[in-house]
Amino acid sequence: MQSVAAALERLGELASSRGVARLAAAFAEAGHELALVGGPVRDAFLGRPINDLDFTTDANPDEILSVVEPIADAVWDIGRQFGTIGARLGDDVVEITTYRTDSYDGESRKPAVEFGDSLEGDLVRRDFTVNALALRLPQLALVDPSGGIDDLLAGILRTPSPATQSFGDDPLRMMRAARFASQLGFTIDTDALDALDELAPEIDRISAERVRDELSKLLLTESPRAGLEVLVSSGIAARVLPELPALRLEVDEHHHHKDVYEHSLTVLDQAIGYEKSRGTLDSPDLVMRLAALLHDIGKPATRRLEPGGVVSFHHHDVVGAKLAKKRLRALRFDNDTIAAVARLIELHLRFFGYTDGAWSDSAVRRYVRDAGDQLERLHILTRSDVTTRNRRKADRLGFAYDDLEARIAVLAEEEELAAVRPDLDGQQIMELLGVGPGPVIGEAYRFLLELRLDEGPLDPDVARERLLAWWAARD
The missing domain is CATH 1.10.110.30 (Hydrophobic Seed Protein)
Structure with missing residues (x-):
């Protein structure tokens, strides 16, 4: 938290920037009020980066346009019905909104927008006092009708x-x-x-x-x-998101010191740490974080009490993937995000068989193929899923995954593993078998793909011989 003097100095530097200064001068010349409002003012006091530049004014949308259009490099009025006009002035992108006083009927999903007549009235209608701060321009006068500065300090x-x-x-x-x-x-x-x-x-x-x-x-x-x-x-x-609190009812069979809810929050914390430290994903990564949070949501539906009092959650990975798809669709997430999160949840247990015995190269290839473009996220999710307090067990799993990633890297370098495909393409298959497009070509393609996964790259002549032998046996 910066001092009031330091924050005002920082805001003053912002107000003197070319775009903001031009904007403030234009509104003053037109006889209108203008104030920087909300997040930018709050973040100046917190010492955080100032990104979005939001302004409020007594001018109505038509008047805002008449002031801004002559000085702006670009103007857009997509938010005009809500009283908001956007503009770009040099390097500054701004939004200017008419003073508002929202009217709610307690039933509709959105408030009816009504324009207000004062800055103080506009601020009081905002969500939190720390966001109900404004800086009048060009006067550089701080306006805080609700004690937001005190709440920032506290x-x-x-x-x-x-x-x-x-x-x-x-x-x-x-x-x-x-x-x-x-x-x-x-x-x-x-x-x-x-x-x-x-x-x-x-x-x-x-x-x-x-x-x-x-x-x-x-x-x-x-x-x-x-x-x-x-x-x-x-x-x-x-x-x-009812699947999240439902996890509080279950005890994880692998992590007896935590219930599944606490385990899932810890996995999310650890995934964020890996996301940052590995530097292989654009951080923050929404798909990664959704998958980490939801990876065990199939457990309540699959919980079984086995003989001897052991609790099991068989197939919670598959069930969880289906539940995640359903919930994310209900929340209107896009199809790519839904597919990626579901795939990660479905695959998040695959690695744990690795510690039971060394995987063949074929198993490693299948792991990579099944992960597809989610491989790096799967690496992070799998590592994050280890939350045991048993240091020896955690080290064993960590070293095992280090080994798996090393093997993937070696195979990838040798075989272009990220693009695993059969040694013959569809056209070559049709020419060799003397048949046209149809289901049989798909069968032949899958046969060659399995060969590729099991044995690695084959010489094209060897691949042709094996395909012809498969074709003859099929007849």
């Missing part, structure tokens, strides 16, 4: 209006509370926590797309655990 998330009113107006703010708890490392105040518990069912009013976006933002924070724990303890997760 590391507290508090709503400007009573929490039950704020969350009742827009229930998505409850998920934003969880997200900011992770993103900023702040504590949610008691009134807001009580309101979360009381109003959790209201999240059902929010569209799946908005829930998805907020959940994704939470998962992409530096440390999502705190926010996820808020969602679970409040009952919100039971409504938007």
